[in-house]
Amino acid sequence: MNKVESYEEMFKRVQKKNEGAFVPFVVAGDPDFGTSLQIVQTLVNSGADALEIGFAFSDPIADGPTVQDADVRALDEGMTTDRGFEFIRRIREFTSIPIGLLVYYNLIYKRGVDRFYQEAHENGINAILSADLPPEEAEDAVKAAKKYGVDQIFLAAQTTTNQRLKKISEFSSGFTYLVSVMGVTGARKEVKTSTVDLIKRIREHNELPIMVGFGISQPEHVQEVILAGAEGAIVGSAIIDLIAENLQDKEKMMVEISKNAQKLKEATKM
Amino acid sequence: MIMDGKFGKYGGIFVPELLIPALEELESAFLKYKDHKKFNADLDFYLSEFAGRPTGMYYAKNLSEKLGCKIYLKREDMLHTGAHKINNTLGQGLLAQYMGKERLIAETGAGQHGIATAAVGAMLEMPVDVYMGSEDVERQKLNVFRMEVSGAQVIPVESGSRTLKDAINQAMRDWITNVDNTHYLIGSTMGPHPYPAMVKHFQTVIGKEARQQIMEKEGSLPDAVIACVGGGSNSIGIFSEFLDDKEVELIGAEGGGHGIESGNHGATLCAGTEGVLHGSLSYVLQDNDGQITEAHSVSAGLDYPGVGPEHSYLKTIGRARYEAITDDEALRAFQLLSKYEGIMPALESAHAIACMEKYAKQPENKGKTILVNLSGRGDKDMFLAAKLLGVEV
Numbered sequence A: 001m002n003k004v005e006s007y008e009e010m011f012k013r014v015q016k017k018n019e020g021a022f023v024p025f026v027v028a029g030d031p032d033f034g035t036s037l038q039i040v041q042t043l044v045n046s047g048a049d050a051l052e053i054g055f056a057f058s059d060p061i062a063d064g065p066t067v068q069d070a071d072v073r074a075l076d077e078g079m080t081t082d083r084g085f086e087f088i089r090r091i092r093e094f095t096s097i098p099i100g101l102l103v104y105y106n107l108i109y110k111r112g113v114d115r116f117y118q119e120a121h122e123n124g125i126n127a128i129l130s131a132d133l134p135p136e137e138a139e140d141a142v143k144a145a146k147k148y149g150v151d152q153i154f155l156a157a158q159t160t161t162n163q164r165l166k167k168i169s170e171f172s173s174g175f176t177y178l179v180s181v182m183g184v185t186g187a188r189k190e191v192k193t194s195t196v197d198l199i200k201r202i203r204e205h206n207e208l209p210i211m212v213g214f215g216i217s218q219p220e221h222v223q224e225v226i227l228a229g230a231e232g233a234i235v236g237s238a239i240i241d242l243i244a245e246n247l248q249d250k251e252k253m254m255v256e257i258s259k260n261a262q263k264l265k266e267a268t269k270m
Numbered sequence B: 001m002i003m004d005g006k007f008g009k010y011g012g013i014f015v016p017e018l019l020i021p022a023l024e025e026l027e028s029a030f031l032k033y034k035d036h037k038k039f040n041a042d043l044d045f046y047l048s049e050f051a052g053r054p055t056g057m058y059y060a061k062n063l064s065e066k067l068g069c070k071i072y073l074k075r076e077d078m079l080h081t082g083a084h085k086i087n088n089t090l091g092q093g094l095l096a097q098y099m100g101k102e103r104l105i106a107e108t109g110a111g112q113h114g115i116a117t118a119a120v121g122a123m124l125e126m127p128v129d130v131y132m133g134s135e136d137v138e139r140q141k142l143n144v145f146r147m148e149v150s151g152a153q154v155i156p157v158e159s160g161s162r163t164l165k166d167a168i169n170q171a172m173r174d175w176i177t178n179v180d181n182t183h184y185l186i187g188s189t190m191g192p193h194p195y196p197a198m199v200k201h202f203q204t205v206i207g208k209e210a211r212q213q214i215m216e217k218e219g220s221l222p223d224a225v226i227a228c229v230g231g232g233s234n235s236i237g238i239f240s241e242f243l244d245d246k247e248v249e250l251i252g253a254e255g256g257g258h259g260i261e262s263g264n265h266g267a268t269l270c271a272g273t274e275g276v277l278h279g280s281l282s283y284v285l286q287d288n289d290g291q292i293t294e295a296h297s298v299s300a301g302l303d304y305p306g307v308g309p310e311h312s313y314l315k316t317i318g319r320a321r322y323e324a325i326t327d328d329e330a331l332r333a334f335q336l337l338s339k340y341e342g343i344m345p346a347l348e349s350a351h352a353i354a355c356m357e358k359y360a361k362q363p364e365n366k367g368k369t370i371l372v373n374l375s376g377r378g379d380k381d382m383f384l385a386a387k388l389l390g391v392e393v
Ligand SMILES: Cc1ncc(COP(=O)(O)O)c(C=O)c1O
Pocket: B082, B083, B084, B085, B109, B110, B112, B113, B187, B188, B189, B228, B229, B230, B231, B232, B233, B234, B235, B300, B301, B302, B346, B348, B349, B375, B376, B377
């Protein structure tokens, strides 16, 4: 495995080119281990600057139907935490760009927080975000993250008060994940205008780079949030929709994903 | 948050960031109104005039004679809409109104909590959306109709196992999306803080009345208090007033389904392990990776792979103990109480009756005073009971 690129290095790399980061999100093992790996390879070849990889969970309360279905497909194909880490190892055979893991907290808790973070680090994961782990409950996770040099990521939303933004900045490293919509994951037609204000507000409390996710589906959305000052855009459901739509035709699936990913990456260029 | 919402290490607020402000708002409203004079006067009014409190405590003389113990039944089955659920539903519904919320959402398994929420929504003139697993919608058509007659909209949930846990997931997603104007009226002592503490607060009325009633009738505390445990609200409600009386045994009856060995059960405390589900750390039914597994119980109200965090705490410190009652045992207890006392219990409550019977049959428990919380009535289960007993209706 080559040296893994850190988020800091990645943000510098894209900023030098006057771009924002394009970060696709997919669920490990969706629709099956091999195809999923091929999808990730396609995304990397199409300009992904970093990756968000999800471990499927039986009860994903922060996710809309698109990601729920992806979780079901992955679990039905026999994805486990062991195979999830194996998936990351296999990604590391072809890329060193940062990998952030999106995982519901019970998978971490059940394995043992310390052990989970150690294995995450050993398998080449840069950062961990648990959608259902606010800073209040994150003491063990933050400790383990520090111990193994993993970035702990937290969500920030329109509803997050300044006081909480401060707390989040104390606990996190790597980047802040800004939730652009009030709601669960899923492709939306437009980006909320208040996102711009929120980016400004976060900046006042937190020096970390900001990536915007939840609901970003079109190149115009990516452009909007990058212009609004975010360092990167995370696109999940819009890509997973392409997986779901092309389950019968893997070749077309890869072509569609590649085409769309390239457009989304183009949109980060200013 | 003002409190951390922990019972020992259990509980907490394991929710997406988007919900934190809503939980903070709810916690602060709960703390403000729980000792508020006008709020409590309003709640007391509705509990008595709308729901039918206080409920009686009935000395089950035939069963007592048969089993050689003194058996008292706390009659939550006499309440409007058929179960203790209405205590909590009225409390939270009123709180939502005080908070200026315009819309109620709820999850329901069998429909009991959905019906109670629909009734309170109609009474308080608030629109109600009830999430219900599509599997349950199919199994409980009559209850769907009951909710709809009261003006609630029942939304079938097609994801996951299409049962209660998935209905909760979907209700949480709705709440995440509509926190501004919506109150999520959770039906049991589960979920993130402040729900376990708040639902307990609204259900302690059971324990308060029961303690006073048993003292009046017996002049002493009962030897044991027994209640069924789904999410844990009727049990916490009645346990709450006896927690400090160490000599009173507290026993929770879980849905043992086809037996723990079968793997088909809802006995979370008896056979589960620690995990995080629906916002709190508690016992859950899960596999080695932490994927939540499906529960099974003949009674929909006990068919849940999680349990309220305070029960996990009471179990760990040894203050309460929990027993798994199988479907068959519950069904026999359903017949027993109907036949001997003329009271048809809900299948959930029948688990508590079966548990009581086992307790009473222990030689060392002869002559003891046992208080059973009869959480609900059996009307809703008649079709199912008939089917299970091989009777065509
Ligand atoms: C009659 C009755 N008893 C008990 C329960 C279980 O819930 P809890 O453990 O919260 O009391 C239910 C749930 O629907 C119920 O309807």
